[in-house]
Each structure stands twice: as C-alpha cells, then as structure tokens.
Amino acid sequence: MTAKSDLPQGTLDLLVLKVVGLGPVHGYAIAQRLQQVSRDVVQVPQGSLYPALHRLENRGLLAADWNETETGREAKFYRLTRKGRAQLETEAASWQRLTEAVGLILGMAEGGAE
Amino acid sequence: MIWWQRLWRRKQMEEQLDKELSFHLDQHVADLIASGHHPEEARRQARLALGGPQQVKEQCRDARGTRWLEDLLQDFRYSLRTLRQRPGFAAVTLCTLALGIGATTVMFTVIHGVLLKPLSYPEPERLVALHGVTEKYGDQWGFSYPNFLDCKRESQSLAPMAAWRYGGGTVSEPGQAEYVDGREISSELFAVFGVALSRGRAFLPEEDRPGAAPVAIISYGLWQRRYGASPSAIGTPIVFDGKLYTVVGIAPAGFQLDGSADVFTPLGQVTEARMQNRAANFLRVVARLGPGVTLDQAQAELALISRHLAEQYPDVDAGRGFEAQQLRQELVGDVRPTLWLLLGAVSLVLLIACVNVASLLLARAVSRERELAMRVALGAGRGRLIRQCLTESAVLGLCGGALGVLLAAIGIRPFVLLWPGSLPRAEEVRLDWNVLLFAVGASLASGLLFGLAPALRAPARELEQTLRAGARTVTGSSRRLHSGFVMSEIALAVVLLVAAGILDRTVLRLSSLDPGINIHNVLATRVALAPGALQKDPARIRAAWQDVLERSRRVPGVQSVALADIIPMREGYNGLGYWTSAAPPLPNQMPIALASTVTPDYLKVMGIPLRHGRFFDGHDRMDTERVVVIDEVLAQHAFGALDPVGKRLWIQAIGPTKVVGVVGHVRHWGLAGDDQSQVRDQIYYPFAQVSDALMRLFSTFMSMAVRTSIPPLNVVEPMRRELRGGTGDQILYEVRTMEQLASSSLARQRFLLTLFGIFAGLALLLACIGIYGVLAYVTSQRVPEIGLRMALGASARDVMRLVLGQSLRMIFVGVGVGLGTAFAAARLLEKLVAGVRSTELSTFASMISVLVAAALVASFLPARRASRVDPITALRQD
Numbered sequence: 001m002t003a004k005s006d007l008p009q010g011t012l013d014l015l016v017l018k019v020v021g022l023g024p025v026h027g028y029a030i031a032q033r034l035q036q037v038s039r040d041v042v043q044v045p046q047g048s049l050y051p052a053l054h055r056l057e058n059r060g061l062l063a064a065d066w067n068e069t070e071t072g073r074e075a076k077f078y079r080l081t082r083k084g085r086a087q088l089e090t091e092a093a094s095w096q097r098l099t100e101a102v103g104l105i106l107g108m109a110e111g112g113a114e
Numbered sequence: 115m116i117w118w119q120r121l122w123r124r125k126q127m128e129e130q131l132d133k134e135l136s137f138h139l140d141q142h143v144a145d146l147i148a149s150g151h152h153p154e155e156a157r158r159q160a161r162l163a164l165g166g167p168q169q170v171k172e173q174c175r176d177a178r179g180t181r182w183l184e185d186l187l188q189d190f191r192y193s194l195r196t197l198r199q200r201p202g203f204a205a206v207t208l209c210t211l212a213l214g215i216g217a218t219t220v221m222f223t224v225i226h227g228v229l230l231k232p233l234s235y236p237e238p239e240r241l242v243a244l245h246g247v248t249e250k251y252g253d254q255w256g257f258s259y260p261n262f263l264d265c266k267r268e269s270q271s272l273a274p275m276a277a278w279r280y281g282g283g284t285v286s287e288p289g290q291a292e293y294v295d296g297r298e299i300s301s302e303l304f305a306v307f308g309v310a311l312s313r314g315r316a317f318l319p320e321e322d323r324p325g326a327a328p329v330a331i332i333s334y335g336l337w338q339r340r341y342g343a344s345p346s347a348i349g350t351p352i353v354f355d356g357k358l359y360t361v362v363g364i365a366p367a368g369f370q371l372d373g374s375a376d377v378f379t380p381l382g383q384v385t386e387a388r389m390q391n392r393a394a395n396f397l398r399v400v401a402r403l404g405p406g407v408t409l410d411q412a413q414a415e416l417a418l419i420s421r422h423l424a425e426q427y428p429d430v431d432a433g434r435g436f437e438a439q440q441l442r443q444e445l446v447g448d449v450r451p452t453l454w455l456l457l458g459a460v461s462l463v464l465l466i467a468c469v470n471v472a473s474l475l476l477a478r479a480v481s482r483e484r485e486l487a488m489r490v491a492l493g494a495g496r497g498r499l500i501r502q503c504l505t506e507s508a509v510l511g512l513c514g515g516a517l518g519v520l521l522a523a524i525g526i527r528p529f530v531l532l533w534p535g536s537l538p539r540a541e542e543v544r545l546d547w548n549v550l551l552f553a554v555g556a557s558l559a560s561g562l563l564f565g566l567a568p569a570l571r572a573p574a575r576e577l578e579q580t581l582r583a584g585a586r587t588v589t590g591s592s593r594r595l596h597s598g599f600v601m602s603e604i605a606l607a608v609v610l611l612v613a614a615g616i617l618d619r620t621v622l623r624l625s626s627l628d629p630g631i632n633i634h635n636v637l638a639t640r641v642a643l644a645p646g647a648l649q650k651d652p653a654r655i656r657a658a659w660q661d662v663l664e665r666s667r668r669v670p671g672v673q674s675v676a677l678a679d680i681i682p683m684r685e686g687y688n689g690l691g692y693w694t695s696a697a698p699p700l701p702n703q704m705p706i707a708l709a710s711t712v713t714p715d716y717l718k719v720m721g722i723p724l725r726h727g728r729f730f731d732g733h734d735r736m737d738t739e740r741v742v743v744i745d746e747v748l749a750q751h752a753f754g755a756l757d758p759v760g761k762r763l764w765i766q767a768i769g770p771t772k773v774v775g776v777v778g779h780v781r782h783w784g785l786a787g788d789d790q791s792q793v794r795d796q797i798y799y800p801f802a803q804v805s806d807a808l809m810r811l812f813s814t815f816m817s818m819a820v821r822t823s824i825p826p827l828n829v830v831e832p833m834r835r836e837l838r839g840g841t842g843d844q845i846l847y848e849v850r851t852m853e854q855l856a857s858s859s860l861a862r863q864r865f866l867l868t869l870f871g872i873f874a875g876l877a878l879l880l881a882c883i884g885i886y887g888v889l890a891y892v893t894s895q896r897v898p899e900i901g902l903r904m905a906l907g908a909s910a911r912d913v914m915r916l917v918l919g920q921s922l923r924m925i926f927v928g929v930g931v932g933l934g935t936a937f938a939a940a941r942l943l944e945k946l947v948a949g950v951r952s953t954e955l956s957t958f959a960s961m962i963s964v965l966v967a968a969a970l971v972a973s974f975l976p977a978r979r980a981s982r983v984d985p986i987t988a989l990r991q992d
C-alpha cells in the first residue's frame with residue numbers, strides 16, 4: 001500500500017469509461033474494480049467517483065438504469081452509450097500515444113547524456 | 115434526461131442520489147465485515163473512504179450542469195420572501211417602478227405602432243410616396259396630372275404607380291343625404307398597395323379616362339352603413355355629388371390613404387381644366403418599387419425623368435425635381451420628433467425612478483451588511499452573493515414591470531385619444547409581443563441599473579470588522595454613493611423641469627399672440643351645396659350661394675356672414691404665384707402667396723383690420739375691373755415703403771389685377787407655426803370675380819364664416835335647418851368655432867406641455883422622496899455622532915445647519931450637472947417644437963428655484979429630527 005500516486009488529471013474519466021465498457025456495473029463495483037485492476041497503486045478517491053459518474057452521464061457518455069444486484073438490492077447500473085464508446089476509443093488512443101511519447105523522451109534522456 | 119426535466123424531477127434525483135450513495139456505503143461495509151472487520155470499524159472505514167456525504171452530494175449536483183438554474187430559483191423564492199416581509203418597502207418600490215415602466219411602455223407602444231411597425235400591406239418596404247421638389251419651396255409639392263402621366267410612362271423602376279386627390283361630396287342616394295370624404299384615384303391605386311378589394315373589382319385602365327362610364331368604389335364602412343353589407347350592392351347606382359355612378363367594388367375594410375374616404379371615383383374622368391395644366395400640382399402619388407430595385411436606383415431614374423421634363427417644358431418644370439420616400443415615413447409625417455421627444459422625457463422619469471429604488475435598496479443593503487458578512491463567513495462566494503442581490507433586483511424590476519404593463523394596457527387608449535389632432539396609424543397602436551418584450555427588457559435593465567450598486571457592495575474584505583462593527587455605522591463610501599444618487603436625481607429633475615418651464619412659457623407667449631382676426635363668436639363651417647344646384651350653370655350656382663348667404667343672415671343670433679374658400683388655422687390652402695410687373699417670370703420663380711376668395715363681409719366677420727384703401731363691395735363683379743386686397747406682409751415684400759393701393763399685381767391663374775386695399779396679416783398657419791412658415795404673403799380676391807369656368811370647382815370646397823351675437827355653436831342647428839334646402843341635401847360639415855381652430859393650432863404645444871408638466875411633477879416628487887429618504891437614513895445613522903456633537907456643546911440650530919448644509923451641497927452639485935443637460939434639452943425643444951425659444955434664462959432661474967425650494971422642504975424634516983436628538987440616549991445607543 002505504500003507510495004500510492006495520485007491519479008493524473010483527467011484520467012479518472014478514462015478509467016471509469018474503460019471499466020464501464022466491460023459491461024453494466026454499479027458505482028461500488030467500479031470503485032472495487034479500479035482498485036483491484038490498478039493493484040492498489042493508483043488511489044481512486046471514492047468521493048470523486050460519483051461526481052465523475054454523474055458528469056459522464058450528464059454528457060451522454062454513460063447511461064444508467066436501476067436494476068437488482070445478485071443480493072437482491074436495487075442499485076444504479078451504468079453502461080456505455082455509443083457516444084461513450086467512441087469517446088473511450090479516442091481517449092484511450094491518445095493516452096497510448098502520450099505514454100509512448102513520454103517513455104521515449106525519458107529513454108532518450110538516459111542515452112542523450114553521452 | 116433533458117436539462118429542464120432534471121429541474122422538475124429535482125426531488126426524485128435527490129432521492130436517487132441518496133440511494134446510490136447509501137448502497138455504496140452498505141456494500142463497502144458488508145465487504146469489510148466479510149473480510150473480518152468489526153462492524154463499527156467497518157462502518158468507520160467505509161465512511162472515511164467515501165468522504166463527507168454532503169460534499170459528495172454537492173459535487174454530484176454541480177456535475178448535473180443545471181446548478182445555476184437551481185440557484186436562480188432558490189434566489190427567486192428567497193427574494194419573493196424578503197419582499198413579502200417588508201410590504202411597505204415593496205409597495206413604494208413597486209409603485210415607483212410601475213409608474214416609470216408603465217409610462218415608458220405606453221410611449222414605446224405608440225412609437226412601435228406608429229414609427230416602427232411595417233405597414234400592413236404586402237411587402238410594405240417597397241411602397242414609396244413621390245413628391246415634387248423645388249429649390250425655392252422644398253418638397254411640399256404634389257404632382258400635376260400631366261407630370262404624373264409622364265413619370266408613370268417613363269419609369270421602369272417604379273411600377274405600378276398611382277395618383278389620387280382629396281375630394282368629397284354628398285351621397286344623396288340611396289338613403290339620407292350625407293356628406294362623405296372621397297378620393298379621385300387612378301386605376302392602379304389598389305394594385306400599388308397590393309390589396310384586393312373585399313368585393314367587386316378595381317377600376318379598369320379604360321375607365322380611368324375622360325368620357326368613360328361613371329363608376330365608383332365605396333368603402334367597407336359605407337357598404338356596411340348604407341347597404342347593410344348586402345352583396346347585391348355591386349352594380350347598383352349611387353348618387354354622389356349629384357352625379358350617378360355605378361358601384362363596381364367595395365374597398366378592403368380599414369383601407370386608408372391620407373385619412374379615410376368613403377367614395378372612390380376614377381381620377382382620369384375628371385374634366386377640369388387643371389387636369390391638363392402642368393403647373394397645377396395637386397395630386398399625391400404612390401408607387402411600388404419594382405423587384406430588386408433600390409430606393410436609390412428609383413431616385414436616380416426620377417432625376418433623369420425630371421431632367422427630360424425640364425428640357426421639354428422649361429417654363430413650368432425647370433428647377434423641379436421628384437423625390438421618392440418610404441411611404442411609412444410619409445404617412446407618419448411630423449409626429450416622429452414629438453414621439454421621440456416624449457420617449458426621451460419618459461425615460462428620464464424611469465431613470466429617476468431607478469435611482470430612487472437604487473438608493474432605497476442601498477440603504478437596505480447597508481443594514482443587511484452583517485447578514486451578508488455572516489453568509490460569506492459561512493462559505494458563500496462573493497459571486498454567489500452578487501448574483502443573489504441581482505436576482506432580488508431583477509425580481510423587483512419584473513414585478514414592477516408587470517404592474518407597469520398593466521398600467522400601460524389601461525393607459526394606452528386614453529393616451530392615443532388625448533393626442534392632438536389624429537395620430538397617424540392610431541389603429542396600429544396596441545400592446546403586442548414586441549411591446550411585452552420591450553417591457554421585460556426595460557424592467558430587467560432597470561433592475562440591473564438599480565441593483566448594481568447594492569450588489570457590488572457585497573462584502574469581500576474586512577469581514578471581521580463588518581461583523582464586529584455596529585450595524586449603525588455608515589461607511590464613507592456608502593454615504594458618497596447615496597449623495598451621488600441624490601445628485602443624479604436632482605440633475606434629471608432639472609432637465610424635465612426646465613423643459614416643462616420652457617414649454618409653459620412658449621404656450622403662454624403663443625396664446626397671447628394676435629391671430630390677426632377676432633376669434634370670439636365666429637363660426638366656420640364647410641357648406642356642400644345641394645348636388646342638384648351644383649350641376650347647373652355658373653349663374654345658378656352663384657344664385658345658390660347668394661341664397662345661402664341670405665338664409666344664414668336670417669338665423670337669429672347671426673350678425674354677419676361671408677363665404678371663403680380657405681379658413682385661417684384650418685387645413686387647406688391655395689398658393690398662387692404673383693408678380694408686380696406685366697412681364698411675369700417663369701412660374702417656378704414667382705413668389706407665392708396664400709390666395710383666398712371671399713365675399714365682401716369677410717373682413718367684418720373675421721374682424722381683420724383694414725390698413726389702407728377699401729375692401730370689396732357689391733360693385734366688384736365679373737364685368738368690373740379685377741381687384742385684390744393684400745395683407746401688410748405682401749405689401750412690405752412687394753412694394754416696400756410705397757403705397758400699394760392702386761398698384762397692379764399679376765396673379766397666376768387670375769391675371770392682372772388692381773390692388774384696392776391693404777389689410778392686417780392673419781396667422782393662417784396657426785399661432786405657433788405662422789412665423790416659421792414659408793408662404794406668409796396673403797391675397798384676397800372677390801368670390802364674385804371667380805370665373806365661370808372655375809365656379810363649379812370652387813363651389814365644391816367653399817366654407818362659410820359667421821359672426822354671431824350669441825355663443826356660436828347655438829346657431830348651428832337652426833342654421834342647418836334653414837339651409838337644408840328644398841331637396842333636403844344641402845349640408846354643413848366640419849363645423850368649428852374660430853376659438854377651437856386657434857386653440858387646436860397650439861394643440862401640439864399644449865399636449866407636450868401637459869405631458870412634460872406631468873413628467874416634471876413626477877420627477878420633482880421622486881427627487882424629493884429620494885432626498886428625504888437618503889437624508890433620513892444618513893442622519894439616523896449619524897445619531898451617535900450628532901449626540902456627541904451636542905454633548906460637546908453644539909446647539910439644535912448648529913445640527914440643523916449641519917444637515918441642511920449637507921443636503922444643499924448635494925442639491926447644488928445636482929443642479930450644476932443638470933443645467934448643462936437642460937441647456938442641451940432646451941436646444942432640442944427649440945428645434946423640434948415650433949415657437950420655442952431656448953434662451954429664456956428667467957425660465958431656468960424660476961424652475962431651479964422651485965426645485966431647490968422643494969428639495970429643502972424635503973430635507974427639513976430629517977434635519978429637524980436630527981436637531982431634537984437627546985445626547986444622552988444617542989450616546990448610549992451604541
């Protein structure tokens with residue numbers, strides 16, 4: 001649990017979109033999934049998860065329905081809209097490009113010392 | 115969900131948010147318990163992980179994107195609540211605003227209906243009116259029939275084009291004889307306006323010629339009135355001015371040219387000699403711009419046509435041009451400046467009202483300062499507070515505006531009726547969406563205006579001080595703002611007061627002017643001879659007129675009677691060129707005089723003084739020498755110091771004449787307008803010497819002037835009976851007393867004076883209330899200070915002087931600022947209203963002393979209250 005870094009600005013939306021993209025899921029499960037997948041490296045403040053969900057829903061990237069969970073309680077399940085899927089693809093691609101570029105620059109800095 | 119749905123389902127959304135978050139918490143707690151935590155500990159950890167539930171919810175609400183609207187609604191409800199809590203404050207501000215906005219809305223409604231709204235014809239922007247323009251006398255000219263025909267034939271860009279002239283006559287069949295207004299129109303008139311007749315057809319081109327079958331179109335109103343709206347009216351005969359016409363069409367309901375008319379006949383069938391006279395400019399012309407043609411292009415084409423005409427007919431058309439103007443402007447005429455003037459004045463009243471409300475709000479804001487500081491301390495942002503203040507003033511403004519619109523809806527009809535003469539396009543003046551939009555805009559703008567100062571005072575810094583300080587401390591900046599408000603109110607009031615004062619002076623001065631006639635006990639009425647008599651030969655017509663004169667003299671109360679073609683200060687005039695030598699110049703270079711043909715008693719009836727020579731008598735007949743009498747203005751222009759009596763005068767359309775007398779000048783153009791008018795020379799010539807050829811034409815518009823020994827309106831009914839004639843269709847119409855005509859010639863000035871008087875009174879009242887309110891407030895805040903002064907030895911008189919001095923400073927600064935603006939306003943009035951002189955300094959002085967006196971009275975009460983402060987209680991108070 002040591003040295004958990006903060007989530008870079010703007011990436012929470014991307015992560016949420018990615019997780020929701022795997023299938024309809026409620027808020028608590030998204031928090032759990034994010035924590036598990038990121039192997040406790042990335043700190044997702046649960047408090048900012050819900051505003052993010054509502055914001056994405058408001059922008060039409062997510063849609064939500066109230067359904068029963070396996071334990072029989074009603075929960076709000078989020079799913080990706082078509083617009084959300086498109087957004088996820090473009091954002092994922094640009095994230096990919098960004099990390100590659102950052103990696104490249106970092107690698108060059110070591111070699112460039114010669 | 116669409117954003118507005120979210121607004122309505124706010125409660126549901128709150129419940130869902132709650133449910134979602136508690137589901138999260140429960141789930142987390144359950145998981146933690148499952149992994150071996152103690153339930154208490156599990157709950158604690160889960161809450162920690164999620165964070166404060168209220169903050170999370172608040173962020174979620176922000177994420178909805180409709181937050182501002184929800185806040186707005188909240189602020190709205192809050193301000194309604196605060197208004198209800200202080201009904202006195204609410205009543206005063208709402209009444210002030212309702213008056214201001216109501217008056218402004220009335221003025222805008224009139225301006226919108228009269229000036230701004232497009233005419234209710236198809237493609238109204240393409241309708242134009244055409245005028246003749248000469249270098250010497252400007253653009254007051256109509257068209258002569260030959261010039262009209264030439265322009266119509268030559269013009270490509272203005273088609274169709276139509277002409278009409280004013281007429282009128284007696285409809286004697288079917289039904290009772292009745293005098294109605296008529297128009298002689300060319301065949302394409304309805305096509306120009308683009309309107310279809312409501313029944314039947316328009317005139318055909320071949321009917322618009324001499325000798326064609328006599329046909330007539332009647333107005334919708336006449337059709338309803340005389341034919342009971344029967345469809346079979348088409349094709350039936352109508353006797354108009356003794357002539358038989360066949361009705362071929364019914365004009366559209368409400369159709370108007372220059373005023374309404376009931377009978378339309380073809381212009382081309384008129385056989386008078388002046389239809390062929392290129393110099394007789396008596397027609398009004400309208401046209402429609404062709405597709406894609408601009409007004410400038412049409413103008414250029416008209417210039418070309420007028421150049422051709424000038425080459426062809428240099429004696430009459432040289433120096434004459436034609437001008438096209440938007441028909442709407444033509445119809446509206448000279449009411450435009452009056453309307454804008456009134457809107458300006460009314461806006462000043464609204465501005466004063468706003469300033470007043472602003473100072474009331476500011477006083478309230480100062481006493482609410484601690485409340486606001488408390489809210490900032492609890493976390494409200496400054497922007498949020500400003501927004502709340504502005505919402506409050508917008509609510510005030512809108513409520514005031516709603517009341518104002520109500521006032522306007524009630525007040526608009528009486529206002530239009532009050533308008534001197536008839537307001538053009540009055541039927542278009544009504545409240546509609548545009549007006550409502552204007553009212554809402556004015557209300558919001560006012561709200562912003564008076565709400566801004568208090569809103570910007572929302573505390574930002576030195577919270578602690580504000581919270582700690584007593585609520586009664588007035589900071590220097592708010593006192594400055596308050597006196598700023600008072601000063602601007604005074605300045606605005608000065609402008610309105612001075613304007614009202616100037617108009618008052620003007621009306622006083624103008625009504626004391628000598629009209630040149632004795633207006634008391636004189637009746638002026640038009641006479642329509644029995645149509646049967648009109649068809650007879652000239653000698654019979656002369657006899658008919660002689661009969662009218664003799665019968666009138668027999669009516670009890672009548673002293674003397676005369677006929678005249680024009681009556682002073684009434685609409686209508688006949689301008690003729692004149693010259694003093696046998697070789698007259700071209701008609702377009704002649705000086706022009708008002709020519710009036712009268713019977714010998716005219717001078718006696720009107721009470722016009724005879725200066726030299728003689729007036730007409732029974733010896734001036736067709737077979738004697740042509741004689742004229744001129745007024746002193748023409749005598750001065752034409753003969754200078756020489757004695758005109760016995761000199762010769764050549765007059766257009768009359769020929770050589772001998773001047774036999776000089777009489778006093780008559781203010782024909784009204785008390786206000788005569789000094790500025792272009793045509794002031796006057797010529798009288800005997801009715802007995804009107805040529806046989808013109809006798810019938812003249813007889814269609816002759817009037818009668820009657821001097822009475824009893825109130826003139828009392829002789830009207832006996833005279834109507836006496837003159838009705840054997841066939842019962844000889845009619846008096848447009849019956850007026852000369853006193854009515856003289857006073858209506860000042861109607862515009864009086865009307866403006868009344869309104870400006872009301873506005874100025876309102877402004878004075880509001881300014882006084884403002885001064886009183888501000889002083890009362892500021893002095894009550896200064897009670898501890900005053901108490902201290904008194905404890906240190908100041909007398910009641912010193913305190914009075916202190917408060918009054920403070921008020922005097924505000925008043926004088928306000929007056930100083932207002933004076934400059936008032937001078938500018940006076941200049942504007944001088945330009946727009948005939949007879950106004952802006953340089954009467956005594957008016958300024960008297961109006962300002964009225965204002966200062968009123969303002970001092972308003973400040974006296976607070977000052978006296980301050981002087982009666984008991985030092986002990988005052989010092990203990992805080």
